[in-house]
Amino acid sequence: MPEINGFGHSMKRKEDARFLQGKGNYIDDFKLPGMLWLDIVRSPYAHARIKSIDTSQAAKVPGVLGFITGRDLEKYNLHWMPTLAGDKQMVLPIDTVKYQSQEVVAVIATDRYTAADGVAAVTVDYEPLPVVVDPHKALQPDTIKVRDDKDSNRIWHWEVGDREGTAAAFAQAATIVREKIYIPRIHVASIETCGCLADWDGVNKRLTFYVTSQAPHVYRTVLALVAGHVGLSEENIRVVSPDIGGGFGGKVPVYPGYVLAVAASVLLGKPVKWIEDRSENLAADSFARDYHINAELAADQAGRIVAMRMDTVADHGYSDAQASPSKFPAGLFHIATGSYDFQKAYMQVDGVYTNKPPGGVAYRCSFRVTEAVHAIERMVDILAHERGEDPAEFRLRNFIKPEQFPYMSALGWEYDSGNYHQALRVAMDMIGYADLRREQAEKRARGELMGIGISSFTEIVGAGPAHQFDIIGLKMFDSCELRVHPTGKAIARFGTKSQGQGHETTYAQIIANELGIPAEHVKIEEGDTDTAPYGLGTYASRSTPTAGAAAAVAARKLRDKARKIAAHLLECAEDDLEWDKDRFFVKGAPGKAKTIQELVFAAYTNHPSDLEGGFETVHYYNPPNLTYPFGSYICVVDIDRGTGQVQTRRFVAVDDCGTRINPMIVEGQIHGGLTQGFAPAMMEEMQYDENGNLYGGTFMDYMVPTAVESPKWEVGETVTPSPHHPFGAKGVGESPTVGAPPAFANAVVDALWHLGVRHVDIPITAPKVWELLKQHGAALEE
Amino acid sequence: MIPPAFDYAAPTSLSDALALLSQNPEAKVLAGGHSLIPALKFRMASPALLVDINKVAGLAYLREAGGWLAIGAMTREADLDRSALVREKYPLLADTARMIADPLVRNLATIGGNLAHADPANDHPATMLAYRAEVTAQGPAGARTIPIADFFTGPFTTSLAANEILTEIRLPARRAGDGGCYLKIERKVGDYATAAVAVQINVNAAGVCTSAGLALTNLGLTAIRCAAAEAALVGQPLDEAAIKAAAQRAAQAAEPVSDYRGSEAYKRSLVTTLTVRALRTALERARR
Amino acid sequence: MSTHHIKLTLNGETKEADVPARLLLVHLIREVFNLTGTHIGCDTTSCGACTVILNGRPVKACTVLAVQADGAAVQTVEGLAQGGQLHPIQEGFHQCHGLQCGFCTPGMLLTSAAFLAEHPNPSDDEIRWAISGNLCRCTGYMNIVKAVQYAAEKMRAASAQPAAAD
Missing domain, CATH: 3.30.465.10 (Uridine Diphospho-n-acetylenolpyruvylglucosamine Reductase; domain 3)
Known part of the structure; x- marks a missing residue:
């Protein structure tokens, strides 16, 4: 019998074998007989009237079979579709395009080369219209209106907290710091782009839809909602999400190309594949961030934070196409009080339309937590520096204390557990904080620039409790269906969908831990809506807090059944039995025992007459609260005064995600998340000029770090279990992405504070640093 | 991204390759292909014929x-x-x-x-x-x-x-006292230069610069040779003063434009910094 | 557009095909020969998901024409394991958790294998430099570097063994 490999075992991943040998099954690997290709003509303009569309030349290209325009879709009322945020967006335009790279015409052809030739041969005549790309300008009264169906460019206004109480606290504060912080628009840039293969079976009126989806069940329901009126009924839609080459939130939204592929398959009666290229992926798929934050933080005489206020403009582009829970238009941005104990806070956020692609997704981020953490961690650092205090000491004074948990934050979140002091102290020990400060002082005396940056973040993941969390009305529970076969081997299916997180291993370990069946013998399946139980999918670090919890509860339900069978077989009372790893034994007589394999076998062959046969169950887990992972990161940078280049010398990351199921996988998640925190902090940004043209639409200009730029991560841990999760776990995937950017920014500002620099927006590129050095007289002209 | 249609020929001799080019004015030579094929995929080039010279023997040495x-x-x-x-x-x-x-x-x-x-x-x-x-x-x-x-x-x-x-x-060919260096600031591996400086110098036993070549990448419409900077070096002892004087002139020769890689002023400043650092390294190498 | 009859060795097997001039090598491998382990991640020769070994050197198959591979030896990820035995680099990636979503993995494996063939005892920084033409969005590269070191050590140990008598 193999090892059980429950919690704490760095079991090697079960899914590796296929990926290592080229046998992964990604969307573009699917090939069906008679399959056609769809490619898309896109707008070069950010705002333009379509004067005419001429497909006559394209129609002459041998192998081009047809076109779909907005007018074609309009006949079926399919030219609009809902977004997951309850807004809507065009599938194809009727007469006006609203952002650059918007889909305009779909071309269907026999193969991908011919489809591309068809796209190149379509002529669209546009009349360019004025654009608004700056969300602040979009809020002015006499501006261009982005949406014809709306009264203004303000999508929503949302506020939370105690406005008057906060104002009063600010009025009495000893120190107040204010800063404008911009969190720029970025892109998930998973190495696999998005795509789908729609296969309509006209005889059985059934659609099989293969698609790169982090939330296949939601897709099925959305498809039924969009196209139910033309005959796509939910029982006849099967969504299959195969292996996914990176998701990070970008594969949560439904894109127009998906609807087009389905429409084309239905119209032509053939399977139709659509795979984006990289430029389409960067230019048109949902972006992340793009928050303009005015932040204020106040402290009393003793250096205790007393109040926080934030006023924010959220640029959503042409549609609010984020995947946020419906009650929270600004996501969980009000986690922005962070790891600190103060009771007065207020924030307001305005969502705004602009002539940019719609979004934004929660890129490795539980709905705007990255924005929140960056804002509070920058502000805390500024406040500490303003007071002339060491930022570590300032944090240690202001942290919520371990004995205060569960802790109700000023903006209404109940933090489940934490020990922030410990995490920061571990990080300081690992990096040798005091020595670094001494070195910094010496270097500064010599004119050298070195900075130390801290980020002590609190995350909020695992959406979420049904009373608070839904997406388009669908409650955000998640699920596990567990079936154990007569020989004691199991299959478990989930409503989530791994994109590299290692669910096939981790989930198996949860079941192994709870039921004693070796993880190797627990087969995990996700992504096929015909077989998997309903769930909201994998994003926002919710898989372990929700579906992982469902797995544990399902396994415990079956363990209860096993107890009944054991009592029957061992001829004792259920209460006389005790569980040990993989067996029940009679208390005081460890020799009298039945293993889980024996008990499962009996469930099929010799079960008590008053008990149902079989050994299966399903559980839909509704989390009682979110989980609040946290950590402290410390970053050391050296700055080249001649070039403005910032070199990351060291980066220590201490994470606390509660119970660690598979430490190897957790560490891998942290490494990857740190690089995805480093990237927007130092390199990546999608920039638009005043005409709405994107810079950063290829991998030549969108700066995904290579192994050379990516820092070498040093990781540490503390373990503070969640008190409400069945086995004390919290999510971890996005903590590092959320926590890392302010550590970099704080380090750079720490290096420059004595020159008079208070803030720098990310990404902190070399030219940006050089301009600061220049402004403050510290640039070195060799 | 898919290239447009074109014809292809892979001659095995230089004379055949040249003949194909002469016969087909719309032909393009395909060497490593790492600029041409991406341009084709973006449909920024549409040659009628690609003349692949990878099979012509004797061109790599x-x-x-x-x-x-x-x-x-x-x-x-x-x-x-x-x-x-x-x-x-x-x-x-x-x-x-x-x-x-x-x-x-x-x-x-x-x-x-x-x-x-x-x-x-x-x-x-x-x-x-x-x-x-x-x-x-x-x-x-x-x-x-x-x-x-x-x-x-x-x-x-x-x-x-x-x-x-x-x-x-x-x-x-290398002579005694030759030293050179290429310094490039790029945003990441694979990027084009924000600014780069190539220097090649010769110093004699007395430490005097006998020849100098200095040129810049991505700082103008073509690569720029900085003749004035070179002149500031030749005949001078290669000390810090000479290096800095050359760097100033190199910066004057640059014709940078502001773009997403940095401002005009930043790039010009980089020329100074990189020239100084490249010359120091080249000098070190020349003395080896 | 001209079409060309080509003949090449793919993972040691002789293959022939008639290809239009513009067909990219990556599409020949994926769509004509149905080996889908070679992936496509960008259009600009930036990401390396399409890496194959062409005549002994790793190259990006999205930037090579299929017709250029006429007469060449091409190796893809499907050709790494031999006789049911994983290549040490595959083993290293498994042991060291050098992959997550798996999409960049074939390219990383091939680049690393070719690199190790010439650099049996690399430093971590040399490994990072060697794989800098392959983007990974999941791992932060830490465990990829470890995986390559694992394979290097294993390959050094194997070459230090006297050849088995047969």
């Missing part, structure tokens, strides 16, 4: 002869990078090859292609200007030598005729 290092135009960047000869005696060339694109691209990209494509952001042009290289162009009427200073006529244009093929690059 490195040899020292007659006071020159002769480099076959089809020599891959990776082969420059891994050549012990280049590393030991031609550090400016070694530095340059190592900074071009990324390791996989360098396995196919060629030095000839990098020069003939004449992208002002390409790295070899400045390096060859600093070396005072010359190139051989083969045409229907035979071979001709083009001094590198006459080779680049504008962005993406050279003095090569449409029916000529660049076959060889020659740079002066």
Whole structure:
């Protein structure tokens, strides 16, 4: 019998074998007989009237079979579709395009080369219209209106907290710091782009839809909602999400190309594949961030934070196409009080339309937590520096204390557990904080620039409790269906969908831990809506807090059944039995025992007459609260005064995600998340000029770090279990992405504070640093 | 991204390749392909015919002869990078090859292609200007030598005729007291230069600079040779004052424009900084 | 557009095909020969998901024409394991958790294998430099570097063993 490999075992991943040998099954690997290709003509303009569309030349290209325009879709009322945020967006335009790279015409052809030739041969005549790309300008009264169906460019206004109480606290504060912080628009840039293969079976009126989806069940329901009126009924839609080459939130939204592929398959009666290229992926798929934050933080005489206020403009582009829970238009941005104990806070956020692609997704981020953490961690650092205090000491004074948990934050979140002091102290020990400060002082005396940056973040993941969390009305529970076969081997299916997180291993370990069946013998399946139980999918670090919890509860339900069978077989009372790893034994007589394999076998062959046969169950887990992972990161940078280049010398990351199921996988998640925190902090940004043209639409200009730029991560841990999760776990995937950017920014500002620099927006590129050095007289002209 | 349709031929002799070019004015030469094929995929080029010269024998070599290092135009960047000869005696060339694109691209990209494509952001042009290289162009009427200073006529244009093929690059063989260095600021591996500086100097036993080549990458419409900076070095003891004077002149010669890689002022400042640092390294290497 | 009859060795097996001039090598491998382990991640020769070994050197198959591979030896990820035995680099990636979503993995494996063939005893920084033409969005590269070191050590140990008598 193999090892059980429950919690704490760095079991090697079960899914590796296929990926290592080229046998992964990604969307573009699917090939069906008679399959056609769809490619898309896109707008070069950010705002333009379509004067005419001429497909006559394209129609002459041998192998081009047809076109779909907005007018074609309009006949079926399919030219609009809902977004997951309850807004809507065009599938194809009727007469006006609203952002650059918007889909305009779909071309269907026999193969991908011919489809591309068809796209190149379509002529669209546009009349360019004025654009608004700056969300602040979009809020002015006499501006261009982005949406014809709306009264203004303000999508929503949302506020939370105690406005008057906060104002009063600010009025009495000893120190107040204010800063404008911009969190720029970025892109998930998973190495696999998005795509789908729609296969309509006209005889059985059934659609099989293969698609790169982090939330296949939601897709099925959305498809039924969009196209139910033309005959796509939910029982006849099967969504299959195969292996996914990176998701990070970008594969949560439904894109127009998906609807087009389905429409084309239905119209032509053939399977139709659509795979984006990289430029389409960067230019048109949902972006992340793009928050303009005015932040204020106040402290009393003793250096205790007393109040926080934030006023924010959220640029959503042409549609609010984020995947946020419906009650929270600004996501969980009000986690922005962070790891600190103060009771007065207020924030307001305005969502705004602009002539940019719609979004934004929660890129490795539980709905705007990255924005929140960056804002509070920058502000805390500024406040500490303003007071002339060491930022570590300032944090240690202001942290919520371990004995205060569960802790109700000023903006209404109940933090489940934490020990922030410990995490920061571990990080300081690992990096040798005091020595670094001494070195910094010496270097500064010599004119050298070195900075130390801290980020002590609190995350909020695992959406979420049904009373608070839904997406388009669908409650955000998640699920596990567990079936154990007569020989004691199991299959478990989930409503989530791994994109590299290692669910096939981790989930198996949860079941192994709870039921004693070796993880190797627990087969995990996700992504096929015909077989998997309903769930909201994998994003926002919710898989372990929700579906992982469902797995544990399902396994415990079956363990209860096993107890009944054991009592029957061992001829004792259920209460006389005790569980040990993989067996029940009679208390005081460890020799009298039945293993889980024996008990499962009996469930099929010799079960008590008053008990149902079989050994299966399903559980839909509704989390009682979110989980609040946290950590402290410390970053050391050296700055080249001649070039403005910032070199990351060291980066220590201490994470606390509660119970660690598979430490190897957790560490891998942290490494990857740190690089995805480093990237927007130092390199990546999608920039638009005043005409709405994107810079950063290829991998030549969108700066995904290579192994050379990516820092070498040093990781540490503390373990503070969640008190409400069945086995004390919290999510971890996005903590590092959320926590890392302010550590970099704080380090750079720490290096420059004595020159008079208070803030720098990310990404902190070399030219940006050089301009600061220049402004403050510290640039070195060799 | 899919290229448009074109015809393809892979001649095995230079004369056949030249004949194809002469017969097909809309033809393009395919060398390493790492500029041309991406351009085709973006449909920014639509040649009627690609003349692939990868099967023409004898175009990839490195040899020292007659006071020159002769480099076959089809020599891959990776082969420059891994050549012990280049590393030991031609550090400016070694530095340059190592900074071009990324390791996989360098396995196919060629030095000839990098020069003939004449992208002002390409790295070899400045390096060859600093070396005072010359190139051989083969045409229907035979071979001709083009001094590198006459080779680049504008962005993406050279003095090569449409029916000529660049076959060889020659740079002066290393002499005692030679030293060179290429310094490039890029945003990440694989990026074009925000700014880069190529320097090649010779210093005599007395520490006096006897010759200097200095050129800039991606700081103008073509690679820029900084004659004034070179003049500031030649005949001078190569001390910090001379280095700084040259760097000032190099910065004056640059014609940067503000873009997403940085402001005009930033790039000009980089020229100063990089020139100083490159000259220091070149001097160190010259003294070895 | 001209079409060409080509003949090449793919993972040691002789293959022939008639290809249009513009067909990219990556599409020949994926769509004509149905080996889908070679992936496509960008259009600009930036990401390396399409890496194959062409005549002994790793190259990006999205930037090579299929017709250029006429007469060449091409190796893809499907050709790494031999006789049911994983290549040490595959083993290293498994042991060291050098992969997550798996999409960049074939390219990373091939680049690393070719690199190790020439650099049996690399430093971590040399490994990072060698794989800098391959983007990974999941791992932060830490465990990829470890995986390559694992394979290097294993390959050094194997080459230090006297050849088995047969």
